[in-house]
Amino acid sequence: MHAFSLPFSVVSQTIQPDYGYGASGSPPVIPPNSVLKFDVELLDSHPKPKDKWEMNVGEKLEGANAEKERGNEAFKKGGYAEAAAAYREGLDFFSFSENWTDEEREQQKRLELPLRLNLATCCNRLGEFSEAIEQTTKALEMDPESSKGWYRRGVARMAVGQLDEARHDFVQAAKLDPKNVEIRRELEKCKKKIEEVRAKEKSAFGNIFKKVDLYTGKSALLSPCAPSSVVSVRAEKQGVRNVSKCPKVYMDIKVGDNAPKRVVFALYNDTVPKTAENFRALCTGTG
Known part of the structure; x- marks a missing residue:
């Protein structure tokens, strides 16, 4: 088949058997070794669109x-996926705007800002939260007073478990648009999720602060508000050794919004010297 570069409305084409159905044909309509003849009619045509790099500024803004x-x-x-594709295509017109x-x-800016915010909404609907965070962050760099930017980034952050960051975003959105019921609702939802996480953390890790003191042998329940309280973990069996003579290291552990608590470990370097030394190095950050 020949290619044509000149305008035409109808053209006839002849296809030899070697380029058609060959010796097999296409029974029962086309016998073996048939010569095919086609009439091709051009119904419509339009010039090839310009590549974006060929466009002037006005054409890019229009596109x-x-x-x-x-x-x-x-x-x-x-059609959120189709909409997202269109918004991405729109943003692509600004690739060379230096x-x-x-x-x-x-x-x-008047075009790019809504394109990014709308794309973020689509990404949230499609579960593409990382891109939603990226697009809203770029939108907020352009306009820090965009309540939509703060809100939509908060939605994405809450979806991926970045609850403290999401709460911050919702608070900012609420300050900019205090009468927006949707923003307030999502802020309360985020606060509730944070409370649930804090409760789970407290349930999972709270008992670590109720231990037996290495030095006194007495049980000590620390106040969650005592910033300098020390918790000692009794790791030895009663009467086996005097752990007060063992080298010790400590870790300051913070759970939720409570003040950090110090956990002290006695190292049995007389029994497992290598393990004791490795643990000491781990805690102190020294070799």
Whole structure:
């Protein structure tokens, strides 16, 4: 088959058997070794669109706006993946904007900001939370007063378990848009999740602070508010050795919002010298 570069409406093409169905044919319609003849009609044509690097600034802004509108229409119909693709395509028009004038950059910002925020919404709906965080962070760099940026990043952060960061974002959004019920609802939801996590942490790790003191042998329950309290872990059997003579290391452990508590370990260097030395090095950060 020959290629044509000249405009035409109808063209006839002849295909020899070697380039068609050959000796096998396509029974029962096409016999073996048939010569095929096609009439090709051109119904429509349009010039090849410019590559983005070939466009001037006005064309790029127009293209970005067209993709934004296309994305908005897809979003209204629930086509979040299609909408996200359109918003990404719109952002791609700004890949080479380093030499734009201040006025052109201002026009870019007016388009780029909603493109990033809308893309973040799609990503949240699609479960693509990392990209949602990335897009909203870039949007907030452009406009720190964007309540939508803070809110949508909070939604993404809460979804991936970054609860403290999400709470911060929701608080910022609420300050900028105090009457927004949705923001308040998500903020309360985030606070509740944080409380649930704190409760689980307390249940899992709280008993570590109720131990027997290495020095007195007495049980000691520490106050969660005592910043300098020391907890000693009794690791030896009663009467086997005097652990007060063993070398010791400690760790300061913080659980939730409570003040750190110190856990002291006696090292049995007379029994397991290598293990004791390795643990000492681990705790002190020295060789």
